[in-house]
Amino acid sequence: MRGACVVGALIFLAVSAANGALAAERTVQYILVNRMPGNPWDQNRPESITKDGFLEVKQALPQAPGSTVKVGIGFIFSYLNSTSDEVLLASLKRFLALAEETDTPVFVQLDGDNWWGARPDLWNWWDPSRPGYNPANRMNVEWTGWSPDDAIKIAWRNWGRQIRVLPPPNLMSPRYRGACRQKLRLLVPVVVRWWRRLPADKRYLLAGVKVGHESSIGVNAWYYPHGNDLLDRPTEQDPTAGVDVDQVPSRGVAQIGYAAVSTAGIRMSGAITEADLAEVVRRHLVEQSRAAAQCGLPREKLFTHCGGWKSDELLYDAALNRYSCPGWSFYRHADDPRKDAGVVKALARSNAPTWGAVEWLYQGPREVGPWRRALADTLSYRGCRLVCIYNWEGIRDSPAVLEAIRQVVAQSVVRR
Numbered sequence: 001m002r003g004a005c006v007v008g009a010l011i012f013l014a015v016s017a018a019n020g021a022l023a024a025e026r027t028v029q030y031i032l033v034n035r036m037p038g039n040p041w042d043q044n045r046p047e048s049i050t051k052d053g054f055l056e057v058k059q060a061l062p063q064a065p066g067s068t069v070k071v072g073i074g075f076i077f078s079y080l081n082s083t084s085d086e087v088l089l090a091s092l093k094r095f096l097a098l099a100e101e102t103d104t105p106v107f108v109q110l111d112g113d114n115w116w117g118a119r120p121d122l123w124n125w126w127d128p129s130r131p132g133y134n135p136a137n138r139m140n141v142e143w144t145g146w147s148p149d150d151a152i153k154i155a156w157r158n159w160g161r162q163i164r165v166l167p168p169p170n171l172m173s174p175r176y177r178g179a180c181r182q183k184l185r186l187l188v189p190v191v192v193r194w195w196r197r198l199p200a201d202k203r204y205l206l207a208g209v210k211v212g213h214e215s216s217i218g219v220n221a222w223y224y225p226h227g228n229d230l231l232d233r234p235t236e237q238d239p240t241a242g243v244d245v246d247q248v249p250s251r252g253v254a255q256i257g258y259a260a261v262s263t264a265g266i267r268m269s270g271a272i273t274e275a276d277l278a279e280v281v282r283r284h285l286v287e288q289s290r291a292a293a294q295c296g297l298p299r300e301k302l303f304t305h306c307g308g309w310k311s312d313e314l315l316y317d318a319a320l321n322r323y324s325c326p327g328w329s330f331y332r333h334a335d336d337p338r339k340d341a342g343v344v345k346a347l348a349r350s351n352a353p354t355w356g357a358v359e360w361l362y363q364g365p366r367e368v369g370p371w372r373r374a375l376a377d378t379l380s381y382r383g384c385r386l387v388c389i390y391n392w393e394g395i396r397d398s399p400a401v402l403e404a405i406r407q408v409v410a411q412s413v414v415r416r
Contacts (some may be wrong), residue, residue: 026300026353027068029379029412030207031405032107033057033392034074034359041075044083046090049075054102057392060402061409063103069379069412071405072105072207074388079183080116092187096194105205107388108191109305109358111213112180112288114157114220116169122176123166126153140176141167143258144223146269150258153228155221158242164235168221170259171284181291184211188295195301207386208301210358211288214329216307216315217257217277218250219243225254245309249274274314281306282318289323300385303327303356308342316342320350325385327358334362335374337381347382354385361390371404379408 035041035053042048054073061071075095082088092108099106116123120132122140127133138151152167169176188209195206214220224230224239244252249272260280261267267276285304292302305327306319319326326346333340337357347355362374378387395401 025204028204029069029384030072030105030107030386030388031061031069031375031379031408032072032074032105032207032386032388033061033395034076034107034109034388034390036391036393037076037078039393043077043081043091044087046087046094049091049094049098051098051102054098054104056396058102058104060396061405064406064409064413066413067409068414069409070105070204070207071409072107072205073099073392074107074109074207076109076111076213077187078111078115079187080112080119080122080179082118085186088183089186089190092190093194096191099205100194100198100202103202103205105207107207107210107358107386108187109210109213110184110187110292112183113169113171113213113215114165117166119179122169122173122179125151139259139263140170140173141259142170142217142221142223142256144254144256146258146262148259152223152256154231155223155227156238156242157220157222159220162238162240162242164238165221167223168217168256170263171215171217171280172260172263174263177287180288184288184291185295188292188297192296196296206301208303208325208356209292209297210303210305210327210356211292211324212285212305214305214307214359215281215285215318217260217280218253218255219245219307219309222251223254223256227254248310248313249277278314278318281315282321285318286321286323289321293323299324300353303358303386305329305358308340312341312345316346317349320346320352322351325352325354325356326350327356329359330357330378331361331363334360334378335364335370336377337384338377354383356385357387359390360387361394366398366400368400368404368407371401372407375404375408376411 040048057073124130124132125135125137138148141151143150155165155167157163157165222243257272257277261276302324304319304324308316308328328343337343357378362371364370
């Protein structure tokens with residue numbers, strides 16, 4: 001009897017410890033710094049993801065014992081832009097192994113929205129001299145009208161400067177969606193297995209997994225009128241006006257989204273509306289979130305990344321679904337999320353356990369006080385779990401920014 005009591009007591013203590021570790025994990029918040037892809041970390045060169053890259057962050061932003069705000073690293077894996085599944089898996093596994101080795105929380109960002117150069121079998125509908133050519137691929141890219149004859153060959157993006165990019169995917173294309181699901185089912189189980197085998201007191205090392213990447217239509221890959229005619233001309237002849245994000249749904253350039261809206265069965269003719277495009281993005285993020293959740297990722301560890309530029313536009317709500325926690329980008333309102341009407345309204349509707357500022361960069365002066373307040377105000381709003389600063393390479397040489405982060409971490413120390 002005494003032996004049974006001892007065994008029972010040990011089981012009780014073990015369960016209590018596990019529950020305590022889980023409860024403690026749920027109180028952790030994160031300030032993450034995104035490492036810019038290709039500078040030097042490259043998902044197509046696993047060896048470029050180095051321990052020194054982790055230690056650089058840890059030495060500048062050391063963990064404070066007893067803090068509830070942890071500093072970590074984010075990295076984007078653009079799974080449709082990888083040379084092979086073997087290489088992509090090697091990079092992800094290396095990233096996770098180094099996180100564990102260096103005790104660094106990580107944010108795994110899985111992007112199938114923006115870079116898909118390794119899948120010409122999906123997008124090349126126009127050039128028989130290049131790999132993947134198939135005229136039927138018109139169905140996998142966006143259109144400027146209601147017919148596949150309106151398929152586009154080129155688009156533009158500005159993340160600091162305007163560049164040409166491939167035509168954006170038709171987010172509702174069955175083949176594109178299948179490709180995304182296949183990659184998520186390849187990658188997410190690797191993260192889940194790694195997380196589950198961590199000791200209970202180390203489970204916090206997974207800050208989260210993100211699906212989508214500023215998911216939207218016509219903003220991060222827009223189309224100028226008659227853009228296909230520019231494909232074979234010098235880039236110097238490209239228009240440079242860019243988008244006007246306040247002009248929804250066209251964003252001030254040629255309207256796209258017809259492929260996704262019609263494929264989804266939302267509308268087959270007439271004028272596209274803001275609501276049409278938001279519904280496409282919502283369905284896209286639901287599917288991505290569901291695929292990740294079905295791999296065993298709990299809701300509190302899974303985040304979406306939705307676009308949202310015009311104040312209170314409908315797109316903000318597309319971040320919400322029952323499988324994940326919502327996430328948005330913060331630039332203009334990085335100082336205080338309460339100023340972002342779209343976020344405020346979406347969070348009022350959300351039943352998720354938390355949310356994330358999954359892409360964030362304060363636009364004010366590089367001074368300790370303003371940065372500290374901006375970070376603290378974001379983390380303190382409505383149960384925010386994480387802030388991911390874009391990018392490490394842009395702040396690592398700023399003593400004031402680094403000191404602000406250290407102060408926010410220090411202020412979270414729980415005194416015993």
